[in-house]
Amino acid sequence: MHSGGFPWLSLLLVLPLAGAIAIYFVTESTARWIALAATLAALFVALPLWWLFDPQASQMQFTEHIAWITAPPINYSLGLDGISLPLVLMTAAIMPLCVLASWDSITTRVRGFMAMLLVMETAMVGVFVALDFVLFYVFWEAMLIPMYLLIGVWGGPNRLYAAIKFFLYTLAGSVLLLVAILVLYFYGGHTFDILALSRGTYPASLQTWLFLAFFAAFAVKVPMFPFHTWLPDAHVEAPTAGSVILASILLKMGTYGFLRFSLPMLPDASRAFTPMMVTLSIIAIIYGAYMALAQVDLKKLIAYSSVSHMGFVTLGLFVLNQQGIEGAVLQMVNHGITTGALFLCVGMIYERTHSRLIADNVGLATPMPQYATLLVIFALSALGLPGTNSFVGEFLVLVGTFLWSKVATAFASLGIILAAAYILWMVQRVVFGVPAPHQLPKLRDLNQRELATLVPLALLVFWIGLFPNPLVSRMHQTVTNTIASMSRTKVAPTAHPSAGATAPLLADNGEQLQTRGTSR
């Protein structure tokens, strides 16, 4: 019943899951290969989408549509637009690297670990491609258990605390999202279809409540300033692959949620909350950077830098103009690449020295020149050096912010300066510091597998940094649509819709399904 020809997206969802099931039947050493094969297969399914995607089209592409539950009408509907395409591609690209990064470092219960990684991939891709709100929620929540296990089983010494903290924070945030979804269903014409809900209009007071409910779910995931405390714990305790998934992909789901749901569905509330969101973003930018300056643990430093960088993303989203939002989407991808790479780098050095403290990893340039080169590349990308990916994204965000408020821009720029400070200071010590002679025993440089993990990301850093246009042009039309849809007129009934409702659950579903079928 899919309308877009070949079911690319379903295949993308099924491949990792099939890999996870296959892993149940094999030995530990084969599990690694199966995981690698499954993630690579998913990548090869995802890559053609880049060329098949029509940048001019304004509607969803590669759509698939199957009725899942009839009462109420919940559909298995998938699709890609200019916002989700880069995120799906990034997810597909990051996952094989996560498998490679865990090749030697995970030694216990390898099958379980690899299976969890693959289940995560399905859930994460599902979040980005779901076009039905309930389906989205199912994927969104389905991530919790595998991530909880990844941190709790294979994590560091304080993993139990970090795992349950991550779990409860995100669960508590997302239960409010469920109620908001149900309320939207009754106000938005008895549908869970994300596109239909985005076209609806809702009373202003309702929008405020819904915005707060969405905010609870998405702000925890991003994480925005007062809700960020789970992040350093989770990052530090998670195994390398877990940290990479968290930083590169999981955090993007929060900002993706804001962009996909809050802005188009609740435009009035989004505008009303803009000052608050911008303020929180700027606090996150400066506070995260400031905290990063004080860290002695490399993973914690990068974790706090994530808080700061994600502040740029939320800032770009909520200045509500073309430059800001395009910059935000670009920055989501950039942060995924750069921070993911930095976590991979930390993981590699941890495997060698068994310490993540900066003081224990000083002066790596001499024993590990290749490693040091790559680390410097990613570090420079993190601080937004022109020519690297983050520069383009942060620049666009700042331009967008400038159009909204010059003062806000000045404060946000402070974050970039602080980023330069903590990054360069870290690089200075880790790469060029003078090690105590006993501190660094014989460190071997990167092996083939590790190079294969890092080099693709370094290429992406320069590609997006030098030629951002292919990426930006693919998201341009969607962002234009989002902004256009935000200015639609808001006249809406204020009565509770079920009062005069057309719909007993059982009776009208068939009819609704039919009309939906024809409108697609």
Added chain:
Amino acid sequence: MSLYGADLLALLPELIVVVTACLVIGLDPITPASRRDLLAWLSLGALALCLGLTCGQISALNVRVSAFSDLVVVDAYARFWKILLYGVTGLTILMSLPYLKAERIHLGEYYGFILLSLSGMMVMVSGVDLLTIYLGTELMTLSLYVMTGLNRSKPRSLEASAKYFVLGAFSSGILLYGISLLYGMAGSTKLASIAGAVGTRGADDPLLLIATILVSVGFGFKLAAVPFHMWTPDVYQGAPTSVTAFMAVASKAASFAAFMRVFVEGLGGLKADWSLLFLLIALVTLVLGNVVAIVQTNIKRMLAYSSIAHAGYALIGFVAAGRAVGASGGTPGLASVLIYLTLYSFMTLGAFALIGMLRKGVVEGEEIEDFTGLAKRQPLAAFLMLVFMVSLAGIPPTAGFIGKFYVFMAAVEAGLAWLAVIALIFAAVSAYYYMRVVMVMYMRDPNPSSVAPPRLVTSPALSFVLACAVAGVILFGLFPNPLVSFALQSVLTLK
């Protein structure tokens, strides 16, 4: 005989269950201990026969066959519950086989009592007369008192039985008092007459309100809703685990079925009053159940509090039905209760089946600590427990999420979004104690000093029960459509 022929035919499944129960109890003394399995298989055969009959009894929807001059009725609503009860009873019997042997209490009359209890439940779900429902309730609980105390060598089991009996008798007295007041008012114990009397006397009649409150309290005990839940933790902990599972699932389902029929068909005119009452009860039930469960160290006790909380969630669906406005009426709310309890049955049965056969040498490992490191020793068993716990916490893509989804959907439709918010926040709280079980299984290493760490003792019967439970949890989580439409059709006859 011919006078009652049609009536007896309508009651044929109940009759088969009662006759089989008598047969089992009669055959027990002449069955050698080694062949007592046969009694279980006999009971299962009777269940299979009843399942076929019940499915065949109702050819079309909206058929309502009354029997014995409107004492019982055979309709789609009763059919739904009966099918659920057959399934639950069958799985309980299967999980009892290895469990009773391990506990050395493999007595033939156990199966007789299970069937007697089931027959009581069947009368409850199809009764449309308060006295019939009362008799069904008594038959169900009397058998349960005996089964609770079956483990005569364990003081805890006897204590549970005595406690259950005293509180059960007390609550039955209250229920009966309420019924007598309703009889005094309506001149009949039939639900239809009561509904008529409620219509003529109006909702403000003090006698009617007192009677409603008494009946609510009586059913509150059976549902284990706060503040009538006190017996639950002790009884669930003390009873043999297979009996606990049976109580937590079957007795709760049957009580909900009778409770909903009484309040919708008999006291529907008082909707505005009782929906407020049950709103408060649902709220305190799920808050208290979830909060107190956090501090439990015994997993049976923890699941007892969890079952209290789940009764609270199911009550939300019922409250939503009572407060529903608009064309759809209370249908989604009532159906959500059916869906919720069905899905709850699978995960609870699975969890209890696992707990019962997690043996520390010869004794049952019923502390949460006993699950420590299970994932290393028996990964599959740990994974099954993980699925059940995740489902109880209501996290997709498991059945528990679907159950909660429909309940909250009905609540939001009835304008109770705030209630859904509170209930969902406490669902997040509940995740903490469910995840603790996952945590000890997966993230703690077993205590090296313990000589014989607890292991799941497997047997074909147990494997079958676990397979059914996990299949129900996952398949209904992914494809809830058949169950949902079945439930929506089944509540249509409840008017």
